[in-house]
Amino acid sequence: MTAPVLLWFRDDLRVADHAALHAALETGAPVLPIYVLDDAAPWSMGGATRWWLHHALAALTGSLAALGAPLVLRRGPAVETIQAAIAETGASAVFTGGMPDPKSRAVDKALAAAGVALHRLRTFMLFSPTDIRSGSGGPYAVYTPFANACLTREPRPLLPVPDRIPAPPPPRSDRLEDWRLLPTRPDWAAGLRATWTPGEAGAQARLDRFLRGAIAGYPTGRDRPDQAGTSMLSPHLRFGEISAATVWHRVGPGHATFVKELLWREFSIHQLWHNPSLPDAPAKPAFAAMPWRDDPLALTAWHRGRTGIPIVDAGMRQLWQTGWMHNRVRMIVASFLIKHLMTDWRQGEAWFWDTLVDADLAANAANWQWVAGSGADAAPYFRIFNPVLQGRKFDPDGAYVRRWVPELMRLDTRHIHAPWEAPAEALARAGLALGRSYPQPIVDLGFGRARALEAFAALRAG
DNA sequence: TGAAATGTTGGGGCG
DNA sequence: ACGCCCCAACATTTC
Secondary structure, eight states: OOOOEEEEESSOOOSTTOHHHHHHHHTOSOEEEEEEEOOOSSSOOOHHHHHHHHHHHHHHHHHHHHTTOOOEEEESOHHHHHHHHHHHHTOOEEEEOSOOOHHHHHHHHHHHHTTOOEEEOOSSOSSOTTTOOOTTSSOOSSHHHHHHHHHTSOOOOOOOOOSOOOOOOOOOOOOGGGGOOSOOSSOOOHHHHHHOOOSHHHHHHHHHHHHHTGGGGHHHHTTOTTTTOSOOOHHHHHTTSSOHHHHHHHHOTTOHHHHHHHHHHHHHHHHHHHOTTTTTSOSSGGGGGOOOOOOHHHHHHHHHTOSSOHHHHHHHHHHHHHSOOOHHHHHHHHHIIIIISOOOHHHHHHHHHHHOTTOOHHHHHHHHHHHHTOSTTOOOTTOOOOHHHHHHHHSTTOHHHHHHOGGGTTSOGGGTTOGGGSOHHHHHHTTOOBTTTBOOOSSOHHHHHHHHHHHHHHHHHO
16 A cells, blocks of 8 residues: 655645645645644744634535545644654655745754655745846845736646545544634634634635625725725635635736735745744844833733724724724724834734734734834835824725724714814714723824834934 | 925915 | 915925
């Protein structure tokens, strides 16, 4: 009997367009699918992504069963756990994919050094970081040339779902429930359940809905948190329930604005590939000298959506309740935390890591650094969002604020984004007592802006 | 994938 | 008719 090969699922929990699955099948050997939960620090999975992972693994188990294969679940340090699985099954090779983050690349290296025939296929990215290089041969430091380089090529053709996966007799598997990925006491996942359908079928349905609807108005609709103008594919892409290549091909060439968002994600992954310390240190070293403030009360107010700035609080509460925040609002809350509150961007990165269902190491790190000004092609330090103006521009009727900050429900639209400026009669009409039923702003926006500009200017002066 | 300050222009009210 | 001022609208520069 021929030795099996392991098909090691990582951030690619699907059976369609799965290059590692196809490579494993092409060996002709029996294929044993396995998933390993490795909680090693740093950057072990946060709470919201653990919730998603549970459901994604349950869905993948179903998809594989329909193809005649089990999904073996194991928990432990990845290198030892894979080696143990090889020893138990006599596997001759390992086929895998996923996000090429520093930890998983180190694991690959260790396994290869131990003599494991490990094949990592590209299941997560559109293009290889070694292929997308600037004229001088280095990685692109600016987004637009990066995107243009990608747009001159095509992702590889899509791979079909196989008819069947010939599997060997399975070794023992953990029970998914025993991993305790779902919250209990308190069960904070009600809003997540109401918002999402994790799994490959849910991902396809989400894409279908987007292609039928919002994509037509995407160039402007994507900026409106009060409307369903975005694809909401991010957590599905995070877990590889749908491949970026599938989205690229199905969207087609007529929707450049959306494809460029896929490429913004790609840019983040490539940045992390080239710079393993991206999640932990400013990419521009000068920013290490930034005099960040340590203000636990302000940080907690930001976490809980109690800053007194309506669009910020709406975004933070949407995040807390649904595990997701509209992209425009992510920029606003991040700019507020970093600039008006002068908080180290890593504090925001850590919170998003724990609360976002779509948290991935590359996008989270690259985008926080982008807002901070310390990353690739970053917003210049002096670009400071005014949350009041942003609110008026992108949530003109206040519907988004009212949805997530119900205290402000009855406030007139002309005051909804700056209740502290509302006359007493307007507050009384709305049943609002600032400082009691809704907070006063925890920082004066003009003061915060001036303080940030001063600090950033000092940094620049050296 | 800003915002605010500053500068410029031109229409209209008014003496 | 003319100059003056105000100010909105837009453009430029500065942070």
